[in-house]
Amino acid sequence: MDSNKQTCSHLxxxxxxxxxxxxxxxxxxxxxxxxxxxxFGIVGANGSGKSTLLRGVLGFVPCExxxxxxxxxxxxxxxxxxRAREIGYxxxxxxxxxxxxxxxxxxxxxxxxxxxxxxxxxxxxxxxASAMASVDVAGLARRPVTQLSGGERLRVLLARALAGNxxxxxxDEPSSGLDPYHQLQLMExxxxxxxxxxxxxxxxxxxxxxxxxxxxxxxxxxEGRTVACGPPGEVxxxxxxxxxxxxxxxxxxxxxxxxxxPWRRVEK
Amino acid sequence: xxxxxxxxxxxxxxxxxPLGLSVLVVFSAVLSLSIGAVxxxxxxxxxxxxxxxxxxxxxxxxxxxxxxxLALLVGGGLGIAGAALQGYTxxxxxxxxxxxxxxxxxxxxxxxxxxGLLRGAAFTLAIPLGGLAGAAAATFLIAWLAGKVRSIxxxxxxxxxxSALTAALTSLVLNFSPNPFATQEIVFWLLGSVADRSxxxxxxxxxxxxxxxxxxxxxxxxxxxxxxxxxxxxxxxISLGRLRLGIIxxxxxxxxxxxAAAGAIGFVGLVVPHILRPLVRYDPAKLLVASALGGALxxxxxxxxxxxxxxxxxxxxxxxxxxLGAPFFLWLIFRLRRxxx
Amino acid sequence: MQTIRNYGAHSADRAGTDIPHHACVWQAVFNRPVTGRDRxxxxxxxxxxxxxxxxxxxxxxxxxxxxxxxxxxxxxxxxPEPRRIVSINLAADELVLQLAEAxxxxxxxxxxxxxxxxxxxxxxxxxxxTSTAVEExxxxxxxxxxxSQYTPRITAELLERLGIEFxxxxxxxxxxxxxxxxxxxxxILGVQKRGExxxxxxxxxxxxxxxxxxxxxxxxxxxxxxxxxxxxxxESLLHHIMEAAGLRNHAESLGIRxxxxxxxxxxxxxxxxxxILLPFHDDDPTLGNxxxxxxxxxxxxxxxxxxxxxxxxxxxxxxxxxxxxxxLFEQTDAILREREGEEQ
Numbered sequence: 001m002d003s004n005k006q007t008c009s010h011l012x013x014x015x016x017x018x019x020x021x022x023x024x025x026x027x028x029x030x031x032x033x034x035x036x037x038x039x040f041g042i043v044g045a046n047g048s049g050k051s052t053l054l055r056g057v058l059g060f061v062p063c064e065x066x067x068x069x070x071x072x073x074x075x076x077x078x079x080x081x082x083r084a085r086e087i088g089y090x091x092x093x094x095x096x097x098x099x100x101x102x103x104x105x106x107x108x109x110x111x112x113x114x115x116x117x118x119x120x121x122x123x124x125x126x127x128x129a130s131a132m133a134s135v136d137v138a139g140l141a142r143r144p145v146t147q148l149s150g151g152e153r154l155r156v157l158l159a160r161a162l163a164g165n166x167x168x169x170x171x172d173e174p175s176s177g178l179d180p181y182h183q184l185q186l187m188e189x190x191x192x193x194x195x196x197x198x199x200x201x202x203x204x205x206x207x208x209x210x211x212x213x214x215x216x217x218x219x220x221x222x223e224g225r226t227v228a229c230g231p232p233g234e235v236x237x238x239x240x241x242x243x244x245x246x247x248x249x250x251x252x253x254x255x256x257x258x259x260x261x262p263w264r265r266v267e268k
Numbered sequence: 269x270x271x272x273x274x275x276x277x278x279x280x281x282x283x284x285x286p287l288g289l290s291v292l293v294v295f296s297a298v299l300s301l302s303i304g305a306v307x308x309x310x311x312x313x314x315x316x317x318x319x320x321x322x323x324x325x326x327x328x329x330x331x332x333x334x335x336x337x338l339a340l341l342v343g344g345g346l347g348i349a350g351a352a353l354q355g356y357t358x359x360x361x362x363x364x365x366x367x368x369x370x371x372x373x374x375x376x377x378x379x380x381x382x383x384g385l386l387r388g389a390a391f392t393l394a395i396p397l398g399g400l401a402g403a404a405a406a407t408f409l410i411a412w413l414a415g416k417v418r419s420i421x422x423x424x425x426x427x428x429x430x431s432a433l434t435a436a437l438t439s440l441v442l443n444f445s446p447n448p449f450a451t452q453e454i455v456f457w458l459l460g461s462v463a464d465r466s467x468x469x470x471x472x473x474x475x476x477x478x479x480x481x482x483x484x485x486x487x488x489x490x491x492x493x494x495x496x497x498x499x500x501x502x503x504x505x506i507s508l509g510r511l512r513l514g515i516i517x518x519x520x521x522x523x524x525x526x527x528a529a530a531g532a533i534g535f536v537g538l539v540v541p542h543i544l545r546p547l548v549r550y551d552p553a554k555l556l557v558a559s560a561l562g563g564a565l566x567x568x569x570x571x572x573x574x575x576x577x578x579x580x581x582x583x584x585x586x587x588x589x590x591x592l593g594a595p596f597f598l599w600l601i602f603r604l605r606r607x608x609x
Numbered sequence: 610m611q612t613i614r615n616y617g618a619h620s621a622d623r624a625g626t627d628i629p630h631h632a633c634v635w636q637a638v639f640n641r642p643v644t645g646r647d648r649x650x651x652x653x654x655x656x657x658x659x660x661x662x663x664x665x666x667x668x669x670x671x672x673x674x675x676x677x678x679x680x681x682x683x684x685x686x687x688x689p690e691p692r693r694i695v696s697i698n699l700a701a702d703e704l705v706l707q708l709a710e711a712x713x714x715x716x717x718x719x720x721x722x723x724x725x726x727x728x729x730x731x732x733x734x735x736x737x738x739t740s741t742a743v744e745e746x747x748x749x750x751x752x753x754x755x756x757s758q759y760t761p762r763i764t765a766e767l768l769e770r771l772g773i774e775f776x777x778x779x780x781x782x783x784x785x786x787x788x789x790x791x792x793x794x795x796x797i798l799g800v801q802k803r804g805e806x807x808x809x810x811x812x813x814x815x816x817x818x819x820x821x822x823x824x825x826x827x828x829x830x831x832x833x834x835x836x837x838x839x840x841x842x843x844e845s846l847l848h849h850i851m852e853a854a855g856l857r858n859h860a861e862s863l864g865i866r867x868x869x870x871x872x873x874x875x876x877x878x879x880x881x882x883x884x885i886l887l888p889f890h891d892d893d894p895t896l897g898n899x900x901x902x903x904x905x906x907x908x909x910x911x912x913x914x915x916x917x918x919x920x921x922x923x924x925x926x927x928x929x930x931x932x933x934x935x936x937l938f939e940q941t942d943a944i945l946r947e948r949e950g951e952e953q
Binding site for chain 1: 489497
C-alpha cells in the first residue's frame with residue numbers, strides 16, 4: 001500500500017524547486033508533492049519562502065531549477081488557459097482594483113472558460129451562483145466588493161477562486177486578518193471543498209492550531225528549506241518548531257486531535 | 269432564479285451605454301457639420317455634400333467632414349487609451365497626457381517634421397510613424413516603471429519627468445531646426461486642434477488609431493483579470509507579458525498618430541473613463557468601448573464649443589480640454605485623497 | 610545712445626495691448642509688424658519721451674502725432690564718421706548692405722545670407738555673420754549695432770552699458786514708414802545722400818506703378834495665405850503692397866487687421882480673385898506647408914488664381930518693397946490680360 005502510494009502519480013508534483021528573488025535564493029531544493037483529495041498546509045516563519053514557493057511552482061516567478069508535473073505531464077506543456085481551468089489561486093492580501101459588484105468579481109473566475117469575445121453562458125452563471133452559495137455570500141451579489149468587510153471580501157474572492165471548480169486550489173495566507181470565527185469558517189470551507197469535490201487545497205498558514213486541526217499533511221519550511229513534510233503530528237514536533245520558528249509550543253491532545261499553541265520564544 | 273435575471277440586467281446595461289453614447293455621437297457629428305462660418309441645416313449639409321464645385325460643398329466635404337471625423341477619431345483614441353492605461357495601472361489618475369505619452373508622440377512627430385530625419389520618405393507616413401515611435405518609447409518607459417513600482421504617485425511623477433524630458437528634447441529639436449517657422453508652428457500645433465485638417469490627416473492617422481483600438485480591445489479580458497492583481501490574472505490564464513505588450517502597442521498606435529494629426533490634446537483620456545466607469549459598473553473591459561465613444565463625444569463637443577465661442581482667433585482644442593480637464597484632475601486628486609488617505 | 614525705437618514704451622505697449630499671442634510668436638521669427646493694433650511704432654517717440662513713456666507705462670498715451678522724422682532730427686547733429694557696423698537683425702541687414710561702405714560692415718545677422726529670407730543674400734554672403742549673443746558681438750568690436758524693436762531689451766541695455774551704440778529699428782508696415790526707415794538709417798550712418806537717392810528711386814517707381822494701375826479699369830481682390838493659415842489684413846505691409854499693385858486686400862473686407870489666422874472655411878466660402886502664397890522653400894514636410902496644400906484649396910483652384918511671392922520679398926519693409934509691388938502687379942496683370950484675351 002505504502003509503496004503503491006509512492007509510485008502512483010501525484011496530482012501535482014514539484015521536485016527540487018529553487019527560486020531566486022532579487023539575486024538571493026529564497027527557496028532551496030523544496031519538493032511539493034500533492035495528492036488528490038487532500039488539504040495540504042504550508043507553514044513556516046515569516047520570510048521562510050512559503051509564498052515564493054507557491055508563486056514559483058505556479059510560474060508567477062521564474063524557478064531557477066526544478067521540475068513541476070501536473071497530472072503526470074510537464075507543467076509547462078499546459079497553456080495558461082488550461083492551467084487556469086484546473087488550478088485556482090487565491091493570493092495573499094487579495095486586492096480588487098475597482099468597486100465591482102461581488103457577483104462580477106466571482107464571474108472573473110470563469111474567465112478561463114469563456115469563449116473568446118463571448119459573454120458568460122448559463123453554465124458560467126450556475127457555477128458563479130453555486131460558488132457564492134458555497135461560501136455563503138449569495139446575499140452580497142450586488143454589493144461593491146470594496147465596500148465589504150474583510151471577512152466578506154475574502155469569502156467573495158474565495159468564491160471567485162472556486163467558481164472554476166478547480167481540481168487544485170492554492171490559497172496564500174487567507175486566514176490572516178480574520179477573526180477566529182471566520183478563520184474556522186474558512187478552514188471548514190476548504191475542507192468541504194476537498195471532501196465534496198475530491199479536490200486538493202494547498203493553504204499557507206500562520207496559525208499552527210488551525211494547521212494541525214484541519215490539514216491532512218503539512219510542509220514546514222525554514223529559510224527556504226524543508227524542515228519536515230508529513231502528517232501534522234509528525235511535522236509539528238517540538239524540535240521542528242524550535243528550529244523553524246524559535247518557539248516552544250504547548251501541544252494539547254483531546255479526543256485523538258492535537259492542538260498546537262505557541263507558548264514562548266526560545267533560541268533557534 | 270434571481271441570478272440569471274441579474275445577468276440579463278447587466279447585459280442590458282452593457283448594451284445601453286454604448287448605444288446611448290453612439291446616438292449622442294451621431295447627433296453631435298451632424299451638429300458639427302452644420303456649424304461654421306455659415307450655419308447649415310442637416311438637410312443643407314446633405315445637399316451641399318453632393319454639390320460638386322461649389323465653395324460651400326467644398327467646405328462641407330473637405331473641411332467640416334474631415335474635421336468632424338478627425339475629432340471623433342482622436343477623441344475616441346484618447347478615450348480608449350486612457351481607459352486602457354487606467355485599467356492597466358488600476359488607477360483612475362492614469363492618462364496618456366499625464367504619463368508623458370502625448371509628449372513622447374509630439375517629440376517623435378517634431379523630430380520627423382523639423383529635422384529632415386525622414387526627408388524624402390513618404391510624407392504622409394513619416395509624421396504618424398514619428399509620433400508612433402515617440403509614443404511607443406514613452407509608453408514603454410512608463411509601462412516598465414509601472415511594473416517596477418506599484419505606487420501611482422511614483423508613476424505620475426515619472427510621467428512628469430518623461431513630459432519634462434520630451435518637452436526639453438522638443439525645444440532642442442527646434443533649436444537645431446533650420447526652418448524659422450518651426451517654433452511658431454510647433455507651439456500652436458502642441459496646443460492641439462482639428463481645425464482646417466484634411467482627409468490626408470485622416471488617411472495617415474485613421475488606420476493606426478483603428479488598429480491600436482482593436483489591439484486595446486483585445487486586451488479587455490486581461491484588464492478585467494488584472495482587477496484582482498497580477499498574480500491572480502496570471503492564475504486566470506492571462507499572459508501578463510502579452511497584456512503589457514498589447515497595452516503598450518495599442519496606446520502607442522493610438523496616441524502617436526492621433527497626436528501627429530491633431531497635436532497634444534490632454535485630459536480626454538483622464539476625464540472620460542472616470543465619468544463613464546460607474547455606468548459600465550466598473551468593468552475595465554466594457555469601459556474600453558464606452559470610453560472610445562465618450563472620448564469621441566467629448567472632443568467633438570470641445571471642437572463645437574471652440575467654434576461657438578465668439579473670439580476673434582479660434583481657441584485651440586487642447587486649450588479647451590485642458591481648461592476643462594485640469595480642474596477635474598485637481599478635484600479627482602482631492603477626492604481620491606479623501607477616499608484613500 | 611541712439612534708439613529709434615523707445616524701449617520703455619515698447620514693452621509697456623506689449624503688456625498693455627491685446628496683441629494675440631500667436632502674432633507675437635510669428636513676429637519674433639522675422640521681426641515683422643504685429644497686428645494693426647500695434648500702432649505706436651508710427652508714433653516713434655523722441656528720446657526725451659522715453660522716461661515719460663516708461664513712467665506712464667503705456668505707449669498708448671504717446672501722441673500719434675510725433676513722427677518718425679522727429680526722431681531723426683534729434684540725431685542730425687551727430688558727425689558722420691567711419692564706423693565698424695554690426696547688424697543683428699534681418700531688416701537691418703538689408704539697409705546696412707545698401708547704405709554702408711562695405712569696409713565698415715563688421716558683421717551681419719546669420720539670416721542675412723539665407724536666400725529664402727533675405728533679398729540681398731548674395732551680397733550678404735561676402736560678410737561675416739554673427740548671432741545675437743552680446744559676447745559674440747563684442748568680439749567684433751563694433752561702434753554701432755543695429756537691431757530691431759524685438760531685440761531683447763537685455764541685449765540692447767547690455768550693449769549700451771558697454772559703450773556700444775545700439776539702434777533699434779522699427780518695423781515698417783506701410784510705404785511711408787519704409788521711406789522713413791531708409792532715410793533715418795542713412796542719417797545715422799552719415800550717408801544721407803545715398804539714402805535720399807534710394808528713396809527717390811523707390812518713389813519714382815511707385816509713381817510709375819500708380820500710373821499703370823490707374824490705367825487698369827478693374828481692381829481685383831487678393832488674399833495672402835501664409836504657412837500655418839495666416840493672412841495679412843489692413844494695416845500690414847503686404848496690404849499696402851497690394852494696394853500699390855492695384856489689388857484690393859480681401860482680408861480687409863473679412864475684417865482682418867494686421868496679421869491674423871484665417872480659418873480655411875472663410876477663405877473657401879468667399880474666395881478672392883488672387884490667392885497670394887508666400888512659400889518658404891524648404892524640403893522638410895512641415896505642418897504649415899500642409900495647410901497651404903489643403904485639398905479644399907486645390908478643389909477651388911478654378912475660382913482663384915494662385916500667385917507665389919518669394920517669402921523674402923515681404924518680410925521687411927524698405928526701399929526694396931517696391932520690387933514686390935511691381936512683381937505683384939506684373940503677375941496679376943499678366944493673368945488679367947490673359948483672361949481678357951480669353952473672354953474676347
